[in-house]
Each structure stands twice: as C-alpha cells, then as structure tokens.
Amino acid sequence: MKSFNGKILFLDRSDINTDEIIPARYLTEITKEALKPYLLEDLEMTGFAPERDVAPSGAVITRANFGCGSSREHAPWALEVNDINIVIGESFARIFKQNMFNCGMMAVELSRDVLDDLMTRFAGKETELVTDLEAGVFHFTAAGEALEVPFEISDFDRALVEAGGWVGYADQHY
Amino acid sequence: MGKTIAEKIFASHLVDNPSGDIQVIRLDAVFCHEITTPVAITDLEARGMDRVFDPARIKAVIDHVTPAKDSKTAMQGKILREWALRHGIIDFFDIGDNGVCHALFPEKGFVRPGYTIIMGDSHTCTHGAFGAFAAGVGTTDLEVGMLKGVCAFHAPQTMKVSITGELAAGVYAKDVILAVIGKLGVNGATNRVIEFGGPVVDAMSMEARMTLCNMAIEAGGTSGICAPDMTTVTYLWPFIQDEFDSPEAALEAYGAFTADSDAVYAEEIVFHVGDLVPMATFGYKPDQVKPIAEMVGEKVDQVYIGSCTNGRIEDLRVAAEVLKGRHIHKGVRGVLSPATPAVYKAALKEGLIEIFMDAGFCVTNPTCGACLGMSNGVLAEGEVCASTTNRNFNGRMGKGGMVHLMSPASAAATALTGAITNSHIYTGGE
Ligand code: SF4
Numbered sequence: 249m250k251s252f253n254g255k256i257l258f259l260d261r262s263d264i265n266t267d268e269i270i271p272a273r274y275l276t277e278i279t280k281e282a283l284k285p286y287l288l289e290d291l292e293m294t295g296f297a298p299e300r301d302v303a304p305s306g307a308v309i310t311r312a313n314f315g316c317g318s319s320r321e322h323a324p325w326a327l328e329v330n331d332i333n334i335v336i337g338e339s340f341a342r343i344f345k346q347n348m349f350n351c352g353m354m355a356v357e358l359s360r361d362v363l364d365d366l367m368t369r370f371a372g373k374e375t376e377l378v379t380d381l382e383a384g385v386f387h388f389t390a391a392g393e394a395l396e397v398p399f400e401i402s403d404f405d406r407a408l409v410e411a412g413g414w415v416g417y418a419d420q421h422y
Numbered sequence: 423m424g425k426t427i428a429e430k431i432f433a434s435h436l437v438d439n440p441s442g443d444i445q446v447i448r449l450d451a452v453f454c455h456e457i458t459t460p461v462a463i464t465d466l467e468a469r470g471m472d473r474v475f476d477p478a479r480i481k482a483v484i485d486h487v488t489p490a491k492d493s494k495t496a497m498q499g500k501i502l503r504e505w506a507l508r509h510g511i512i513d514f515f516d517i518g519d520n521g522v523c524h525a526l527f528p529e530k531g532f533v534r535p536g537y538t539i540i541m542g543d544s545h546t547c548t549h550g551a552f553g554a555f556a557a558g559v560g561t562t563d564l565e566v567g568m569l570k571g572v573c574a575f576h577a578p579q580t581m582k583v584s585i586t587g588e589l590a591a592g593v594y595a596k597d598v599i600l601a602v603i604g605k606l607g608v609n610g611a612t613n614r615v616i617e618f619g620g621p622v623v624d625a626m627s628m629e630a631r632m633t634l635c636n637m638a639i640e641a642g643g644t645s646g647i648c649a650p651d652m653t654t655v656t657y658l659w660p661f662i663q664d665e666f667d668s669p670e671a672a673l674e675a676y677g678a679f680t681a682d683s684d685a686v687y688a689e690e691i692v693f694h695v696g697d698l699v700p701m702a703t704f705g706y707k708p709d710q711v712k713p714i715a716e717m718v719g720e721k722v723d724q725v726y727i728g729s730c731t732n733g734r735i736e737d738l739r740v741a742a743e744v745l746k747g748r749h750i751h752k753g754v755r756g757v758l759s760p761a762t763p764a765v766y767k768a769a770l771k772e773g774l775i776e777i778f779m780d781a782g783f784c785v786t787n788p789t790c791g792a793c794l795g796m797s798n799g800v801l802a803e804g805e806v807c808a809s810t811t812n813r814n815f816n817g818r819m820g821k822g823g824m825v826h827l828m829s830p831a832s833a834a835a836t837a838l839t840g841a842i843t844n845s846h847i848y849t850g851g852e
Contacts, residue, residue: 278498280465319560346560350560351562404574414563415566418572419569422437422438422446
C-alpha cells in the first residue's frame with residue numbers, strides 16, 4: 249500500500265485539467281519516472297511556481313472538478329513519481345478519479361465548507377497530513393494548528409488502495 | 423424485465439461483482455497499439471509481471487506513427503514489437519501489414535457479436551457496430567486486461583438512439599453522427615452505451631455503422647452498439663463459416679445479443695433524418711455542428727481523407743466520385759490515407775488511387791498520422807483543415823490549427839474549390 253502522508257501542496261483553484269497536470273507534449277515518454285520534472289508545468293496560478301512548490305510534497309488539496317480534460321493516466325503518474333499519492337478536493341473528473349484508484353492512489357472528496365476551513369487555517373503554512381485509512385480520518389498539523397477530518401471512500405476503492413491498485417487487486421482475485 | 427444489448431453482454435461475461443454496481447467482466451479481446459501499450463508493458467515488467475492472459479486474444483498493431491518519424495516513436499514501436507514477439511502474439515501487425523486499428527481489426531474478423539473488447543484508445547467504441555461491447559480504457563485497465571483478461575465497469579446504462587426517415591442523396595453516416603452529437607452535446611451520453619437502431623441503421627452497411635459507432639465517444643458514450651443482423655453476418659461470413667451451418671444459423675445464435683422488446687433504457691431518443699443535410703463542425707468541440715451550407719466559402723489549407731472514421735473503401739469511393747476527372751484547387755493540399763492495406767489495394771484495383779492522384783492528392787501509407795497531428799500532414803499554426811476524422815479539439819492536427827469535421831464527399835468537394843463546399847454541386851443530391 250502506498251503512503252498517504254506528507255507535506256501538503258495547496259492548489260486553490262477549480263477545474264485544473266490534465267493538460268495543466270501534465271502537458272500533452274510529454275505523452276511520448278515511455279516511463280512514469282520521465283514525467284517527474286513536468287508535473288503542473290503549465291499550471292498558471294498566482295503564488296504558484298512548479299519548480300519551487302512541487303518537489304517536497306506528499307498530498308494535494310484543491311477545489312472542484314480536478315483532473316478534467318483528457319483521460320490520460322499520465323496525470324496520476326506525474327503525481328505518483330513526485331510522491332503525491334493523494335488528492336483531496338470537492339470533486340473530480342470521473343476518469344481521473346478512476347485512474348487514481350486504479351493506481352492504488354486516492355482521490356477523496358470533502359465538502360466545500362471543510363475545504364474552506366482547511367484553506368483558511370493551513371494554506372501558506374508548512375502543513376503535514378497523516379492519513380488513518382482504517383479509521384477514515386485525516387490528521388492535519390501545522391505550527392499552532394491541528395485538525396481531524398473524517399472522510400469516506402467506497403468499499404471497492406478501499407480494496408484497490410489496499411491492493412496497491414487495480415493490477416494488484418486483479419492479480420489477487422482473478 | 424428485459425435487457426439491452428450491453429446488459430446481455432455483461433450478464434454473459436460476468437466474473438465478479440466486488441461491490442455496488444461494479445461488474446468485473448471477462449474479455450474476449452484486448453487490442454493494443456504503440457502509443458498507449460508501451461507504458462503498460464514497461465510497468466508490468468517493473469512489477470515482475472511480464473505475462474499475458476492469452477496471446478490468441480491479444481491483437482496488436484503499430485498504426486499511429488508508422489513508419490516511425492523519430493527516435494521516440496521508433497522506441498514505442500520497438501517495445502510493442504518485442505513484447506508481441508516474446509509472448510507469441512501472432513496477430514501483430516507491423517509495417518507493410520499495418521493499418522488504423524479500428525479499421526484493421528474488424529476487417530481481419532477479430533470482432534464478433536457479443537464480444538467484450540478493451541483498448542487503450544478512446545475510439546474503441548467503433549467495434550460496437552458488430553453488436554460487441556467495446557470500450558476505450560486507461561493504461562492500468564489495459565494492463566490488467568493484458569495480464570488477466572478482465573476489466574471492471576459500472577453496470578451499463580444504455581441510451582437508445584433510433585434513427586428514422588430516409589437519407590437524402592449526398593448525406594452519409596458521418597452527417598448523421600455529427601448531427602446526433604450536435605444534439606446530444608459532448609457530455610450527452612457520458613457513462614452510457616449508445617444503442618443505435620431504427621430503419622436508417624438497419625439499412626446501413628457495416629462500414630457506415632462503424633462510422634456511427636466510432637464517434638459515440640465524442641458524445642461522451644462509453645461505447646456505441648448496433649444490433650447484429652444479416653448485414654453483420656454477411657460481413658463476418660468468411661470468418662465464421664466453419665462455426666455455423668448457414669448464415670441463418672449464425673443470425674439465430676447472434677440473436678442472443680439483440681435487445682429485448684421490453685428492455686429498459688436510461689433514455690430514448692428518436693432522430694429523424696428525412697430532411698438532414700450535409701453537416702460539418704465549426705469550433706473546437708465535436709458538438710459544434712452546423713449545415714455545410716452555412717459554412718460555404720470558408721477557406722481551407724488542407725483536406726484530409728482517412729482515419730478510423732472515414733478511411734474505408736466506401737469512403738474512398740464516395741470521395742473519388744466527386745474528384746473524378748477534376749483537379750483540386752491550387753492553394754490546397756490534399757492528403758489521402760487509406761485506412762488499411764486491404765483498403766489501399768482495393769482502391770488501386772478499382773482505379774480510385776489514380777483518380778485521387780490525378781486530382782492532385784498525395785496518397786500516404788495506412789496510418790493515423792495526421793489525424794492526431796503526429797505525422798503525414800500536420801498543420802501549421804493558423805491553418806485550416808477539412809477532415810474526415812473524428813476530433814476537432816484545439817491543436818488536434820497540429821498546434822494552432824483548426825479542423826472542420828465532415829463526410830468524405832464534402833471533404834472532396836472542399837478540396838476542389840479550396841473552401842468549404844457542399845458536394846451536391848458535383849454530384850447532384852441535396
Ligand atoms: S485514426 Fe485518429 S481517431 Fe482513429 S485511432 Fe487513429 S488517431 Fe485515433
């Protein structure tokens with residue numbers, strides 16, 4: 249099973265599409281590792297610089313409809329090779345979410361109110377996430393701030409995460 | 423309660439229902455090409471799982487960029503080629519035998535009514551024309567398909583699109599599907615299988631049904647599907663004659679994959695085509711569609727005839743009829759890519775290639791090439807292409823280029839004048 253802990257990268261914008269996550273010009277790469285330097289290269293957002301902000305992260309917190317656009321699985325891979333195995337947001341494009349769990353990664357929905365609260369308290373601060381998958385609770389901590397937030401994922405998605413993705417799950421079951 | 427075609431196929435292939443409406447189904451075929459498969463191969467290798475579930479059920483082709491245009495595309499081909507060889511995948515099509523996957527595989531008889539098929543390619547829905555469930559998938563789904571021969575889907579929801587009326591002369595399956603997408607919108611069929619039926623579809627050839635199903639994904643559909651009938655059986659007969667005593671017997675067996683009269687649909691739409699005119703797209707989304715008549719005179723730089731949508735022999739015949747004895751406009755580049763070697767050979771035999779060449783077209787080998795802006799006719803920034811393909815996304819055929827999707831007849835007529843043109847001025851018709 250992958251790790252769902254680490255420093256949080258806040259992307260406070262809706263509709264971040266797969267071209268912004270990993271531009272089409274890198275689709276001729278044949279290894280996931282080769283995508284590493286290009287994650288979020290084309291994302292233009294005030295206060296965000298990919299070369300400065302991406303490297304030491306472990307999780308992304310964002311807004312609605314993350315991962316819209318093309319079906320490319322290069323989007324989760326580009327996150328994965330940068331050690332980002334979890335994206336938390338208000339909602340996700342269907343195929344992106346499926347691709348995340350297929351890779352043994354997580355795309356978890358939280359309500360807008362909770363996300364507002366998280367952004368207000370933690371954005372701009374060095375924030376750590378620790379995920380308790382069994383209990384279904386996220387632990388967020390930063391200097392002088394701590395918050396526990398419950399979350400839910402479907403049984404099948406949980407099974408995929410525990411198996412390390414659809415390849416591992418299918419290998420055990422079929 | 424009755425079942426739709428997709429529900430019947432799922433019921434007959436169900437392996438597991440791990441939870442909720444997730445259905446894991448057994449796959450009859452896994453199709454592979456050199457753009458999406460190499461990553462799946464290298465990942466399986468890294469996991470120490472370099473195996474395939476059944477080499478006879480895997481079909482592979484190098485079609486998107488062939489011959490290779492640079493070191494990266496050469497490497498993609500090499501990985502697929504070596505993998506096919508190492509696993510004894512006999513149905514592997516390389517340079518000389520290769521053609522656009524969704525045109526080549528049906529032609530080889532790899533698709534049957536009731537089949538379940540996946541491929542790492544969104545236009546896999548094309549194969550639904552044979553009464554199969556065929557869906558494009560991501561790389562992990564492809565990997566598991568190659569390894570285990572299964573795939574997980576949500577239980578299929580079906581949308582029925584009945585096409586009624588009679589097509590006017592000069593109006594083709596491409597015009598029908600463009601109009602349907604214009605009506606449904608690019609998300610109109612998301613998460614659904616589109617079951618195409620009605621008298622117009624019943625009267626269509628397999629080629630025309632493939633054109634229809636090919637673009638189901640452009641309305642968001644998981645797959646397109648047509649009920650198998652005598653047209654399907656006749657097309658498949660050379661491949662199934664050892665399995666059945668007669669075409670009638672085959673038809674009866676395939677009847678298992680037609681919808682029940684009391685099947686329950688998520689949505690039903692009747693689309694009347696009696697007054698349909700030739701259509702084309704005008705923007706960067708395939709649902710931005712209007713009659714060609716409203717676009718007449720818009721200049722184009724290139725005309726492309728080919729692809730899994732409209733690169734089959736019927737399409738070449740229609741275009742050649744418009745081009746015969748004429749020459750394309752001076753300012754236009756005409757590119758023809760017959761979709762498969764068999765299409766190319768038939769076109770040679772029928773004298774169509776000569777008509778295209780005399781008209782000033784460049785004829786390329788069978789490949790996807792320009793359709794996805796990879797080779798053999800990439801647009802320059804600011805250029806416009808009239809194309810028989812299926813996607814007009816921004817930059818699809820080259821960064822900064824504009825694509826107008828239309829039928830082969832309209833594309834040929836457009837090549838003759840150098841601006842968007844209704845083919846009826848050359849052929850009579852609407
Ligand atoms: S011809 Fe175009 S749409 Fe069809 S498979 Fe090739 S790239 Fe895809």
